[in-house]
Amino acid sequence: MARERIVVGIDVGTTKVCSLIAAISPEDQLEIIGAGITPARGLRRGVVVNVDEAAQAISASVHKAEQQSGFKIMSAFVGISGAHIxxxxxxxxxxxxxxxxxxxxxxxxxxxxxxxxxxxxxxxxxxxxxxxxxxxxxxxxxxxxxxxxxxxxxxxxxxxxxTQTAIHNLSRCIEQVGVGIDALVIQPIAAGEAVLTTAEKDLGVALVDLGGGTSDVGVFVDGSVAYVGSVPVGGNHISNDIALGLRTPFTSADELKIRHGYALSEAIEEDSMIDVASFDAGDGTPISKRELSEIVEARLEETFDFVREQLGRAGFEESMPAGVVLVGGTAQLQGIRRLAAEVFGTPVRLGTPTGMFGLVESVSSPAYAASVGLLKWGLVQADDFGVGGNADGPVGRARDWLRSFFP
Ligand SMILES: Nc1ncnc2c1ncn2[C@@H]1O[C@H](COP(=O)(O)OP(=O)(O)OP(=O)(O)O)[C@@H](O)[C@H]1O
Ligand SMILES: [Mg+2]
Incomplete structure (x- = not known):
């Protein structure tokens, strides 16, 4: 019997760890057979700050994916992000x-x-x-x-x-979990694999991964990545602002943001109120939807401004005729496309990973673009080597990541 070809990706984010196990079909399609999505710990702004805590969180995610798939993860493609990139x-x-x-x-x-x-x-x-x-x-x-x-x-x-410190600490976490590293992959490059079209990459496009702790950027021109950067601000900062501004606990602020947040405050009726009965929201007085959206908009606009300035400094502001593609959990905020289009002055769309089968419901959202991208990136590499056998294959095989970029 032919050995099953398997590829594994571990996306260690500031808010969630997502371990995905996929079987590669004979037609090179990804079938997701295990998805371990668990809360992250031990990270700040995309970077590991507590190895033991982060390793525990990664371990929980890995075990969940293993249980679901019936495979033991020997090695994985691991995403790396943060402002040090x-x-x-x-x-x-x-x-x-x-x-x-x-x-x-x-x-x-x-x-x-x-x-x-x-x-x-x-x-x-x-x-x-x-x-x-x-x-x-x-x-x-x-x-x-x-x-x-x-x-x-x-x-x-x-x-x-x-930075060596960030790379070393992330690698140590993965090793502590007993998983080998096939390759470290920059998150925005991985996310680009999952959601960008060839036409967009040829024409020139910016991918912005709006996560919990960081917003990572990748610019693709003439078919390949020309620039990557990162801004140390993400959706958690929006929730923090809400918690401070509306005097609510962080978890309620985060929930308020997800359920009622809108990126363009102008579009919200001034007298529109949120019923806080189902939230642990401070003293229980109703919250103005407009006020909530003003907080969301201010932080988000600032984040986009940082990204635009970073692109400008690197000389890429004019290199994206195909516009901006938003991914990451925060990209799901209502009204975000219009705000981004105003700041960047380009077309903006959301990037949702597609083109796989199996357990896709849990990962068919912009929040999992980088997670799915790790699999797609790994798939290209598996093709080059004729192996993808993380499940029963050799651990730590040649890290010949250079090759995987060839057409
Ligand atoms: N439906 C939603 N609308 C708005 N924001 C959302 C929604 N769902 C999740 N978020 C926010 O997305 C953020 C998490 O995004 P994501 O899962 O991409 O982060 P991460 O990968 O863990 O972090 P990072 O990539 O920054 O290290 C959180 O701030 C969360 O509040
Ligand atoms: Mg992320």
Missing amino acids: SSTNSHGVVAVRRSDNVVTEDDIDRALEAAKVVNMPQDREVIHVVPRHFVIDGQEGINNPAGMLGRRLEVETTVVTG
């Missing part, structure tokens, strides 16, 4: 080795290795080297140079780095 563009050049001047995978690997050498502080580590395009003897715009003829191979890349 940054990207830079880098160039690599090598001489083609073969005497007949045919470009080989080895030349490509060496060019990418050369591009990986970037000036960065000692406390940072490279997470991805994404090839954007290749140049052979001055001829630009080549996507896959393998098999072509030339003497000099150049590659333009996006190099994504993060």
Whole structure:
């Protein structure tokens, strides 16, 4: 019997951990067979601040997915995010080795290795080297140079780095749970895999993952990621503002936001009130819906402004004719698309992961774009290696993440 091909993703967020186990069908479709979604602990703004607490939360999520699927997770693709993530563009050049001047995978690997050498502080580590395009003897715009003829191979890349501390702490949590790491994947890159179309990525699009503790950004141009960044503000900050402004406990504020929050306060009737009977909302006086929305709008607008400024500083503000795609739990706020369109001056849509089967109900929401994206990213890699056997396969196999980016 053919061994089942399995791919596993673990998305460790500030508010939730989502472990997904998927079987890969012969047609390369993902069938979700285990979904462990549990509350997160030990993270702040997307980054692990307490290894033991975070490991416990991850363990609970992993066990849930294992129980549901009947598989034991040996290794997984793990999402990483937070304000420590940054990207830079880098160039690599090598001489083609073969005497007949045919470009080989080895030349490509060496060019990418050369591009990986970037000036960065000692406390940072490279997470991805994404090839954007290749140049052979001055001829630009080549996507896959393998098999072509030339003497000099150049590659333009996006190099994504993060701080060693954040990478190390997340890795330790996963190891503590007894799971190997196939690769760390930047959240907005993963989410892009799940929700962006090829046309959007070719044209130029910004993906914004509005989570609980961070808002991660990825810009895709000419088919590949050109920039990633992050703003250390998310939906939890909106709930905090509500808790302070309306003097309610955080959990009620969060619930008020989810049930009644609206991103454009102007659209709310001034005398519209929320019945607080079902909330533990301070002293029990009814709450103005307009007031609630003003709080939501102020924080959200500020978050979008931060994102826009970050894109502007990096020179990508004009690089998104296909507009902005919003994902993450906070993207579900009512009215958010209009507010985002006002701030960015582009079309805005919500990104919901599609194109899988099995236990999809629990993950068919923008909140799980990055979680599902880890599986899709892993699927590409599994194809390259002809393996995906996390369930019974070898742990910690080659982390040849470079390859997975090739078309
Ligand atoms: N229907 C909803 N409407 C508005 N906000 C929502 C809704 N559902 C969830 N949220 C908010 O989404 C946030 C959680 O989003 P998400 O699950 O993407 O975060 P995370 O992945 O755990 O965190 P991060 O990616 O920032 O580390 C919370 O602030 C929550 O209040
Ligand atoms: Mg997230």
